[in-house]
Amino acid sequence: LETQRVSAKWKTSLTVSGLVTLVAAVHYFYMRDVWVETGDTPTVYRYIDWLITVPLLMVEFYLILRAIGEVSGGIFWRLMIGTLIMLVGGYAGEVGYINEWLGFIIGMAGWAYILYEVFAGEAGKMSADQAPESVKSAFSTMRWIVTIGWAIYPLGYFYGYLASGDPASAANSLNVIYNLADVLNKIAFGVIIWNVAVTESEAK
Incomplete structure (x- = not known):
């Protein structure tokens, strides 16, 4: 209805x-069932969710820039590459395909690549040079969500896999931190997109 x-x-x-929120909600029902029935951390379901929703969040950056004017397809692909590096590294470390520290480092490298693109790369420069004030504000807020909000995820990984301690407590910490990060980041992204879309549309 809001699209009207x-x-x-x-x-x-x-x-x-809206699709990001819907996909996340559906996967959280599955993850809840896994947790209740087995007591295991639903790692596979969580990463399936992230492999769908995180690229879609990166698409949002691209769509905001496209709403400003002509935008290079290279921006889209660089954001996707950073996303895949981040997620594949994290998953490989969590499930034991590679050393946990190596997975953490690879995931952080992918995240750093995304941050570079949206702050200092072509995406960041285009927003600064061409965007109306409302779009600049939304883009800036989204960048800080990716910076500060997404910083919660490495904390979950660290306490879940890298910090010494009781395995059960580590699993609980990981799930609580990841769940908190998902709620904050995905809802915040949606609200920002809705706000700038309505503001820009009603101003014309």
Whole structure:
């Protein structure tokens, strides 16, 4: 329904943000069932969720820039590459395919690559140079979510796999931290997209 309130250039972006929330909700029902029935950390389901929703969140950056004007496809692919490096490294470390520290380092490298692109790379420069104030504000807020909000995930990984302690406590810490990060980041992204889409559309 909210897509009817915004101009055509924002409809796709608003739809994607809704899709992120829907996919996350469905996967959390599955993860809850796994946790209740087995007591195991639902790592596979969590990463399936992230492999869908995190690239979609990166698509949101691209769609915001596309709403400003012509945008290079290279921005899209660089954000996707950073996302895949981050997720594949984290997953491989969590399930034991590679050393846990190595997985952590690879995941952090992917995250750093994303941060570079949205702050100092082509995406960041385009937003600074061409965007209206409302879009600049939204893009800036999204960048800080990816910086500060996403910093919660490495904390979950660290306490779950790298810090010494009781395995049960480590698993609980990991799940609580990951769940908190998902709620904060995915809802915040959606609210920001909705706000800038409505603001820009009603201003015209």
